[in-house]
Amino acid sequence: MTAERVMRRGNDSAVLRLSEAEAARIGGDASDPDDDERVMLNMGPAHPSTHGVLRLMLEMEGETVLRSKPVIGYLHTGMEKQGENLTYLQGCTNVTRMDYASPLFSELAFSLTTEKLLGVEVPERATWIRMLMCELNRISSHLLFLATNGIDLGAVSMMIYGWREREEVLRFFEKVTGLRMNHNYIRPGGVAADLHDGWQGDLSELLELIEPRLDEYEVLMTGQPIWRERLQGVGAINADEAIALSATGPLLRSTGYAWDLRRDEPYLAYDEVDFDVIVGTYGDCYDRYAIRINEIRESMRIVEQVIDRMPRGDYRMQDKKVTPPPRLRIDESMEALIHHFKIFTEGYQVPRGEAYTAVESPRGELGVYIVSDGTSTPYRMRVRPPSFINLQTLPHLMRGGLIADGVAIISSVDPILGEVDR
């Protein structure tokens, strides 16, 4: 195996290194005036299969994609800059809007980094609630992948099924966090609220519902010759190339390389639960599909274990400098009122220093790097966005394939444009 293919700089590279202005000047003409077989084709940013506002500049020869360039930035709203002006408490509302399909992971990474800087430990129950919610979020995110992957390949009923089951998970989220998306639930110091009474029952029902539905998906897609034909051998990449391109998550695991931060650099309480790291073999679109459907099953295994072993105790740390006091205390204690006021106006100061924490999001390594200058807002807040970095593999996956396969490939990389552009 070699990564030579992805190291190329010149015209034989899969990456089209052409500015937008230059592409606009060329228009639909050939990128090489001597070669009238090649045309430039623009796809997106509003194409239904581009998962948001991804635009692709494609150099085509007939139906075959030669070089391509993802043009991004349409959703760029300066969230990292914004993060420098929000307190650590407000920070979670900001980062949760990046990857809107799996918001809890950005909240988790942000909270873990802040806690590392503060040097505090959260109660055990908070850790387990975080783990539970994140695994449920992984299920909902992968269900969304199955839905969009289905519609991109013409399996329209799969889209309806995927959204339907995801909605059931979101319903549980709404019960716990109050919101379907952008929860702002995991916060530095713990979580925003305890689980409601009877959450175990709700979850058991949910798992019982999803389990047979997954088997239905397998019947509908996994074994179907048309589905396999469309995906197998399409957009293949080897482990060396994936590592060289900084890819993480299902994209890296599909090549047969087992790298999962939950197992390899355990955070939360992942070292106390049983689960398998799913890997593929060929690194093609089919493996990336199969990994995600099996990861749903693994996440369900973790959720089952959490239901049985959820510890008792506080759902957030009782340090009134970091977490607000309970509402009722404010009426009777002057100190509680002051703490409440201080936390929501000025925020809490975080000691000087810098820290980086990474979690395994459904798309790969999601890391948050914070530089603190000792005030209540981060000096610099950086999110390592897995979608943005995994998107680099796209031209390499698409080169030499048909444009129809390109749609399958974009879908299998599963970029969330909110996180790509931030």
Next chain:
Amino acid sequence: MPELTEPEPTKPELAQTERYGASASEISSQTVLFVTVEEYLEVANAAREDGFDQLIDLTAVDYLDYPGTRVRPAEVKPERFEVVVQLINHTSRERLGLRVQVPATEPTAPSLFDLWPGSENLEREVFDMFGIEFAEHPDMSRILMPEDWIGHPLRKDFAVGEVPVQFSEASAPR
């Protein structure tokens, strides 16, 4: 909540104070090497040879108005920009940080593209946001902001909300 005191740079293991000829330090339980722009490529090369096969993150920090002094080893001469690189060695499951001091007068650093092609978009992002140019990069262009944008948004002297939105090809008033 701990006391708000200046943290001392923790003393790394003696064997690790020098690594690839650069001064090392321990920052939140990770080994970090401080290098100048001149040493950067050499140290990165040595790390690549040593088995750090994946570049996991590359970003930058603008220390223009950082209050007080930064916690850095004594021999490091702090500059305005610091390029923050994080590498993973998949064999030893180890992470290594690199911090490159990039002066404001000449914000240029060598590109890591030939060692880790995954740095391509990350370096473009740093160029876009901080205006640090990476020499020998195959496509040193903006990635998130429009191509004709003026300024680099994540610099500390690029204020929030004071810059009017720049539209290219603004049409004449109707």
